[in-house]
Amino acid sequence: MHRHAYSNGQVAYPSVGGSGTFSIQPHKFQPRSQPGSLRRRRTLIQRILLVGGLFFTALFFFYPDLRPNLGSGPLSYLSSSDDAQLETVRYYDLSNVQGTARGWEREERILLCAPLRDASPHLDMFFGHLRNLTYPHNLIDLAFLVGDSKDNTLSKLHDKLEELQANPDPKQQFGEVSIMEKDFGQKVNQDVESRHGFAAQAGRRKSMAQARNWLLSAALRPTHSWVYWRDVDVETAPFTILEDLMRHNKDVIVPNVWRPLPDWLGGEQPYDLNSWQESETALALADTLDEDAVIVEGYAEYATWRPHLAYLRDPYGDPDMEMEIDGVGGVSILAKAKVFRQGAHFPAFSFEKHAETEGFGKMAKRMKFSVVGLPHYTIWHLYEPSVDDIRHMEEMEKERKAKEAEEAAKKERLDKIKDQFDSKSSDWEKEKAEVQNLVQKAKSEEKEKEAEAKEGAKKEEVKKEEAKKEEAKKEEAKKEEAKKPGEQPKQARNFQEPDEIHEVRGYDEKKKAEPKQPENPDAVL
């Protein structure tokens, strides 16, 4: 309206962002003899505009919702070039990440998950393994869950990861690296003794399952084709383990897990007893238990008679041999990401009477995924001596020292005696030798005559005697073996696993007369 008040073509008042600021006042050459009413009206309009401007400024300030959208003009680039870098929409096609046998060729991403608690002593070893993996590192995403740790796990982990990512060779750098920190407030200790006590198992397994699920649900992305679960306390594993397991193209696959032992315990031993095939006995047992009960494998309390992957190992067997299993152990699991995407997880409740990794195996089976173990492809878990082992070792050490001391004392005594009676005994010896020589000569003459006659008969006798002796020996051995299991249960309670193995090993290996096994053939790889 006011525009029309000045027909000389000038815009009377500025508008925000307009270019007409030029003439906020009358033009220079405007005659001064302007009517007073016009001037007053102009000042009024000026004031209205000023007030309005202030009002809108305040309004837009307090109610940002009402601001007009000016779009992304050139000015917005000036003011917020930062914002243009921000990407909020992501598109993924899940049919590209189903997982195939030769994932490294198709650039399939693997999520490597490791739950940690008080694990700082093992981290150096674990990162050594990580560096040595032959699968392209940039395709591996690392995810750790650190919870309830009392040692320096977290800071050490962080430093180690930074070091890993600082590698100047881009091929050595890993993909997404995330550390989740979450305390569940678990009360169970992580030392070997309390970890493997029977009573603590069900509760421990459930809270472990919870930790695994938290880690997985936070770290799984639409880009992952595979998920690899790995314990940090694996001592020896082939560098090619990811490819080796992937090659089988199964939904869930686990290797055999053993651990080395000191010689007095037998040199080596199956470690992970959670990989097994279901048995009728176990199914019947499951039916008798209440809803929340959890069957844990490897304890005398539940005799399940299941075939365990661990016991089926043959050091010279075909490492590619597969075996269908129902429960899986968690030391090293490679699974297709679709298994977890579609909902299989580590039940933190009793799922078909199992929890955690065993429950995961059961659930994967229930969802019609293939679950497979490799009995002759072995990785080696770290050996941590149990309290009993340590006690035993101390005893052995003591015994050894006592024996040494005893022997030393004996030697000393003998030496003394020798010293005292030295001269006489030597005299005796000489005379004795001479007498014996004489006797021998006489005897040998006699023998030559008799020998020819008796030879045939003697041979038969000797044979019979030997046979008898052997039989007696065998009987004795059997008796001993029968005794053994009777003697052992005292120990069995506190130290389950090695004992069980003793029993099993007992029969097999005594008969074989033990051609000492070559040192971990797989481990050397």
Next chain:
Amino acid sequence: MPTARSLRRPNPITFVLAGILLIGFFIFFFSGNDAASVSAGQGSGRTAASVLSPPSLPFRKSKSNEPQKPPPVVHYYMNNATQTRDPAGNQEKVLILTPLARFYQEYWDNLIKITYPHDLISLGYIIPKTKEGNAAYAALQSQVTKTQSGPKNKRFASVTILRQDTENPLQTQLESERHKMENQKARRAAMAKARNSLLFTTLGPTTSWVMWLDADIVEFPATIIQDLADYDAPIIAPNCFQRYYDEKKKAMDIRPYDYNNWIDSPTAKELAAKMGKDDILLEGYAEMPTYRSLMAMMYDQSADRATKVKLDGVGGAALLVKADVHRDGAMFPPFSFYHLIETEGFAKMAHRLNWDSYGLPNYLVYHYNE
């Protein structure tokens, strides 16, 4: 003398300068405001530095001329992902998940009206690779692009769109075909798998709440997140109704739609006990009377909207779940879990993990009427 003169008759250049200053001031004033909020958010982990990051966070595109930096080591403090009665006040992040088969504009219109701060909301979609899915995908994409390039305060923190090959034997989404009893188990198993795939790939370490909202829910209150969170329940479901034209009354009316919210009955338990391991109980079929108390039937217009009942089975039409429930492992079983499947099985599994489900009989959301 010149000074006095310039006072009386200001030079036009002064005005030009003043104007530029003023415009500059306005731009700085308003855009500075936005920039401030963005940079404040960075500290609390609202943006990721690399494309390799949880889909629930927006990320910074790497500049093409820069050398590739190694992905950083990122710490997530999951103890801080709380779930409280005041989610907006505590900056709690919500993930809204929708399995999408058909796109309804009303759904989107309601979604962008949600009053919960949009920079705390991430969206997740899973769409089957079918002809129908392609159409839905295109429609969704155009809406997403529009919203995400619109006013900043209306933009969602992130949007994730997943496509998957469908293993659903049913090619049609027609309601009559979809609801046939013999088709139900296969359909719901496929649905459960889709839900799980969506959930476990989009659930980030910073997410506090997961809101399940079906694409055919075309009317819901804009304050739905705050309203449901206010009950502080692990799992909570509003009542799902449908608007329809009543021929007798010659007027629009509402009727119950989702029968999967229920309280268990002894009859249903007996039925389940007699069933085979893989059989499932279904709700809302005359062939299989379960006599469960259905929340859909508990609606009372005059009663208090805040009434809350404890449920044994829930439907997925609209559902607010604490992220911890899902993290503990509660998922949508694609198999018969205690003779239940999908969302109903989810409630049961959550219950086995000591999380309870609740329903709001008088708080309504509306399903699309075909």
